[in-house]
Amino acid sequence: MAIENQALLQVRREIQRQRPYKVGVPSGQITVKLNQNESPFDLPDELKEAVFENWKEIAFHRYPLEQPDKLAKLTAAQIGWDSDGIIIGNGSNELTYTLGLTFISPNAKVVLPRPMFSFYERVVDIFGGTAVSIAPRENLQFNTEGILQAVQQSAPAVVVITSPNNPTGLALPLAEIKKIAGAAPGLVLIDEAYIEFADEPSMLTVLRDYPHVILLRTFSKAFGLAGIRMGYLVGDPALMREVIKVRPPFMIDRFSIAAVNAVLSKSRLIRDRVDRIRSETKRLIQALQQIKGGHVLAGQANFVTFRVPGNSKEMFVKLAECGILVRDMSGYPELAGFLRVSTGTPEENSAFLRALMQLLSITV
Numbered sequence: 001m002a003i004e005n006q007a008l009l010q011v012r013r014e015i016q017r018q019r020p021y022k023v024g025v026p027s028g029q030i031t032v033k034l035n036q037n038e039s040p041f042d043l044p045d046e047l048k049e050a051v052f053e054n055w056k057e058i059a060f061h062r063y064p065l066e067q068p069d070k071l072a073k074l075t076a077a078q079i080g081w082d083s084d085g086i087i088i089g090n091g092s093n094e095l096t097y098t099l100g101l102t103f104i105s106p107n108a109k110v111v112l113p114r115p116m117f118s119f120y121e122r123v124v125d126i127f128g129g130t131a132v133s134i135a136p137r138e139n140l141q142f143n144t145e146g147i148l149q150a151v152q153q154s155a156p157a158v159v160v161i162t163s164p165n166n167p168t169g170l171a172l173p174l175a176e177i178k179k180i181a182g183a184a185p186g187l188v189l190i191d192e193a194y195i196e197f198a199d200e201p202s203m204l205t206v207l208r209d210y211p212h213v214i215l216l217r218t219f220s221k222a223f224g225l226a227g228i229r230m231g232y233l234v235g236d237p238a239l240m241r242e243v244i245k246v247r248p249p250f251m252i253d254r255f256s257i258a259a260v261n262a263v264l265s266k267s268r269l270i271r272d273r274v275d276r277i278r279s280e281t282k283r284l285i286q287a288l289q290q291i292k293g294g295h296v297l298a299g300q301a302n303f304v305t306f307r308v309p310g311n312s313k314e315m316f317v318k319l320a321e322c323g324i325l326v327r328d329m330s331g332y333p334e335l336a337g338f339l340r341v342s343t344g345t346p347e348e349n350s351a352f353l354r355a356l357m358q359l360l361s362i363t364v
C-alpha cells in the first residue's frame with residue numbers, strides 16, 4: 001500500500017489549482033514548426049563555432065558573478081539606458097516571477113487586459129494576487145478606456161500591458177500606453193517581447209518620464225536565442241535596486257553569456273533578419289486576408305493570428321497531418337475559431353499557405 005504523502009497537504013492552494021504549462025503538440029511528423037513565435041533562423045555556424053571556441057577558456061568549476069554585470073553593460077549600451085537600470089534573467093518568463101515576488105502581495109490587484117499571454121494570469125495566481133481582467137474592444141485591441149477605469153476603481157499594485165501583444169500581435173499606440181502609465185498608481189509592466197518587429201515605437205523612448213514603468217524584453221524572438229533562455233528588465237535604477245534583491249545569485253551561466261555576447265556583436269545580421277521576418281509577416285497577412293469568411297489580425301509581431309472558416313481545432317489537426325504545426329488559439333475565449341502562425345522562412349510560410357489553402361479548397 002502506498003504511503004500517504006503528508007507534504008501534499010502543505011502545497012499552497014494557489015499551486016494546487018494550477019496545471020503545468022504545456023504547449024499542445026499533436027503526434028506525427030512535423031516538418032514546418034510555426035507554433036511558438038520563435039525565430040526561424042538559427043545562429044550561423046561560424047558564430048556558434050566562435051562561442052564554442054571561447055568556451056574552452058571558461059572555468060566550469062567557478063561560479064559566475066552574482067549578476068552578469070558585463071552583459072548588463074553591453075545590453076544597456078545597445079539600447080541606450082543606464083546599466084544599473086538593467087536586470088538580466090533566464091528568459092523573460094523567469095523575470096516575470098521576479099516581478100511577482102517583488103510586487104504582488106497576497107490579494108494585490110493586478111490589471112490584465114485581455115486577451116493576454118496566459119502566463120501572466122498564472123503568475124498573478126501563484127503569488128496570491130487578484131487579477132482584474134479587462135475585456136478587449138471589438139477589434140480585439142486592448143481597451144484603454146476600460147483599463148483606465150479599472151485603474152481608477154481598484155488602484156492596482158500592477159498593470160500589465162503586452163505590446164505588441166501575444167496572442168493577437170496588435171500593438172497599443174504609445175500615446176495610449178502613456179495615458180495608462182500616467183494614471184496608474186503602482187508598477188506598470190510593459191512586456192515588449194516583440195518590440196523589435198513593431199512599427200509602433202517602444203516605451204523606452206519616454207521611459208525616463210515614467211520611473212514606475214518597467215520594460216520586459218527577451219533575446220528569444222528577434223535575436224533568435226529561445227534555446228539559450230535570456231531576457232532583461234529595463235527601468236529606473238532606484239526601482240531595479242529593489243527588484244535585484246529577490247534575484248538568486250549566480251543565475252546566469254557563463255555559456256549563455258557567451259552566446260548573447262556573440263549575437264549582440266552582430267547587430268547588422270539581427271537587423272537583416274528582423275527585416276526579413278517583418279516582410280514575410282506582411283506577406284502572410286496579405287495572403288490570409290484572401291480567405292473568405294476568415295478574419296486576420298494585422299499585428300506587428302513575428303506571427304499572425306487569424307480566424308478560419310469552420311473549426312480551428314480541426315484545422316490545427318489537419319495542418320499537423322500535413323506536417324505543419326501552428327497554434328490553436330481557441331483556449332482564449334475571445335479567440336474562438338482563431339489559429340496563430342509564427343512567421344517562418346519564406347519556404348516555410350509558402351508551405352503553410354499552400355497546405356492551408358488546399359485544406360480550404362482555395363486555389364492559389
Ligand SMILES: Cc1ncc(COP(=O)(O)O)c(C=O)c1O
Nearest residue numbers: 091092093117166193218220231
Ligand atoms: C508576450 C510574451 N512575453 C514573454 C514571452 C516569453 O519569452 P522568454 O522566451 O523570454 O521567456 C513570450 C513567449 O512567447 C511572449 O509571447
